[in-house]
Amino acid sequence: MLTVSGLKRLHISVSFDLQDGECVALQGPSGVGKTLLLRSIADLDPNEGAVKLDGTPREAVPAPTWRKRVTYLAAEAGWWSDIVQEHFTAWDDALPLVMRLGLPGDCGPWPVQRLSTGERQRLGLVRGLMLRSRVLLLDEPTSALDSASAAAVEALIAERVADGTSVIWSTHDDAQAGRVGSRIFAMSPDGNIKESLP
Amino acid sequence: MTYIQLSYGDLILPALLVVMDGVLSLILRLKLEKQLAIATVRMVVQLVLVGYVLSFLFAAVSPIWTALAAFIMVLFASREIVARQKRRLTGVWKYGLGATCTLLAAGTVTMFALLTELRPDPWYHPRYALPLLGMMLGNTMTGISLGLDVLTNSLVRERAAVEACLALGGTRHEALLPIIRDALRSGFMPIMNSMAAIGLVSLPGMMTGQILAGVEPVDAVKYQLLIMFLIAGGTGFGTLAAVLGGARLLTDHRHRLRLDRIVGEPSI
Numbered sequence: 001m002l003t004v005s006g007l008k009r010l011h012i013s014v015s016f017d018l019q020d021g022e023c024v025a026l027q028g029p030s031g032v033g034k035t036l037l038l039r040s041i042a043d044l045d046p047n048e049g050a051v052k053l054d055g056t057p058r059e060a061v062p063a064p065t066w067r068k069r070v071t072y073l074a075a076e077a078g079w080w081s082d083i084v085q086e087h088f089t090a091w092d093d094a095l096p097l098v099m100r101l102g103l104p105g106d107c108g109p110w111p112v113q114r115l116s117t118g119e120r121q122r123l124g125l126v127r128g129l130m131l132r133s134r135v136l137l138l139d140e141p142t143s144a145l146d147s148a149s150a151a152a153v154e155a156l157i158a159e160r161v162a163d164g165t166s167v168i169w170s171t172h173d174d175a176q177a178g179r180v181g182s183r184i185f186a187m188s189p190d191g192n193i194k195e196s197l198p
Numbered sequence: 199m200t201y202i203q204l205s206y207g208d209l210i211l212p213a214l215l216v217v218m219d220g221v222l223s224l225i226l227r228l229k230l231e232k233q234l235a236i237a238t239v240r241m242v243v244q245l246v247l248v249g250y251v252l253s254f255l256f257a258a259v260s261p262i263w264t265a266l267a268a269f270i271m272v273l274f275a276s277r278e279i280v281a282r283q284k285r286r287l288t289g290v291w292k293y294g295l296g297a298t299c300t301l302l303a304a305g306t307v308t309m310f311a312l313l314t315e316l317r318p319d320p321w322y323h324p325r326y327a328l329p330l331l332g333m334m335l336g337n338t339m340t341g342i343s344l345g346l347d348v349l350t351n352s353l354v355r356e357r358a359a360v361e362a363c364l365a366l367g368g369t370r371h372e373a374l375l376p377i378i379r380d381a382l383r384s385g386f387m388p389i390m391n392s393m394a395a396i397g398l399v400s401l402p403g404m405m406t407g408q409i410l411a412g413v414e415p416v417d418a419v420k421y422q423l424l425i426m427f428l429i430a431g432g433t434g435f436g437t438l439a440a441v442l443g444g445a446r447l448l449t450d451h452r453h454r455l456r457l458d459r460i461v462g463e464p465s466i
Contacts, residue, residue, distance in 0.1 A: 044361060044455075067364065068366070068367035078356075079359055080360070131367065
């Protein structure tokens with residue numbers, strides 16, 4: 001279980017619990033601080049408050065270990081190498097997921113430049129999923145995808161959730177929020193979240 | 199060892215060449231004459247002053263005065279490093295990083311040369327210590343400022359890539375390594391280029407000076423080789439320290455990228 005209590009970052013101030021195998025949709029207008037909140041939970045920016053995974057505070061483990069368990073995936077994935085497969089520790093193991101999300105199976109040796117925005121987004125997702133993290137913080141994971149690819153992503157994440165992964169899914173799409181979230185967190189400009197059921 | 203001494207009077211004719219430049223600027227309306235005049239006056243004043251300061255230091259041979267002169271040289275070098283940065287660090291490290299690294303690198307190799315190869319008596323004799331330090335500072339400064347410039351610019355430009363690596367559980371070292379490599383390469387480049395071109399394209403100023411002063415060319419070459427080895431070592435050491443230090447300052451103990459420590463960068 002992920003416990004967030006009194007997390008503060010700029011104007012944001014939130015507390016909530018996230019059960020194992022639960023997916024929460026995070027909503028709110030652009031610029032309200034959804035990305036800031038997700039980044040703070042992953043400890044990517046300096047912030048205050050207690051964040052615990054199964055009772056273990058994040059300060060108790062090295063930050064890289066924390067982020068392998070509580071993984072933030074940005075809307076626009078970053079690429080530190082020119083070649084696609086160099087971003088994966090085991091490209092062959094990633095291939096089934098790559099194909100499942102409708103990407104060409106031979107894209108491993110491709111230059112990242114050759115990928116479309118949507119392909120990058122899906123590959124970035126696969127790259128993150130390979131960590132088998134306990135908690136996934138997905139920042140608009142289907143913003144650049146057509147409806148078929150988005151459905152494939154939703155189905156894939158649903159499987160992970162069924163296996164016990166916890167997910168916070170930030171989205172601007174109300175219908176998607178209703179489909180994927182068992183609860184909805186609506187973020188307001190004052191930095192608080194209001195919980196509701198879909 | 200003989201050399202042809204110049205009197206101030208001997209400089210009047212060559213100085214007319216600069217006046218000719220000024221006249222050209224007037225005729226062609228380049229509007230450079232004022233700048234040219236200021237630059238010329240500055241050069242004359244600075245060099246003459248330095249001549250007298252060095253004469254005083256060489257006569258005094260005092261460790262304190264020599265150390266003070268060295269300290270002032272390091273201050274100017276670190277100011278120059280900051281002036282060459284497009285993006286600067288916030289707080290005390292703005293000057294601190296460059297100053298520490300130039301002092302460390304140039305100071306170490308200068309001491310090394312004084313204590314092992316040149317061995318003047320006393321070892322801090324300003325006639326050897328200060329020119330040597332000056333040459334080391336000038337060159338390590340170039341490497342350090344280039345390395346830091348590439349580091350900060352690349353981190354800002356490649357922020358998404360670095361943070362993607364961090365978000366996936368990479369350590370700050372893993373995430374910054376490609377950029378650190380680029381920065382080090384840029385810092386080393388000028389000294390490698392000048393080593394390759396030396397003697398063919400350019401005759402180094404120090405060697406030329408010694409030859410004009412009557413030193414045998416082969417002896418002057420040995421001195422120049424010593425200087426080049428020292429510069430190469432000092433630049434490598436200084437650039438490494440500055441880039442690794444900069445990389446550490448721009449990340450924190452929780453392996454976060456801290457671009458808010460660069461002046462003018464928002465904290466996302």
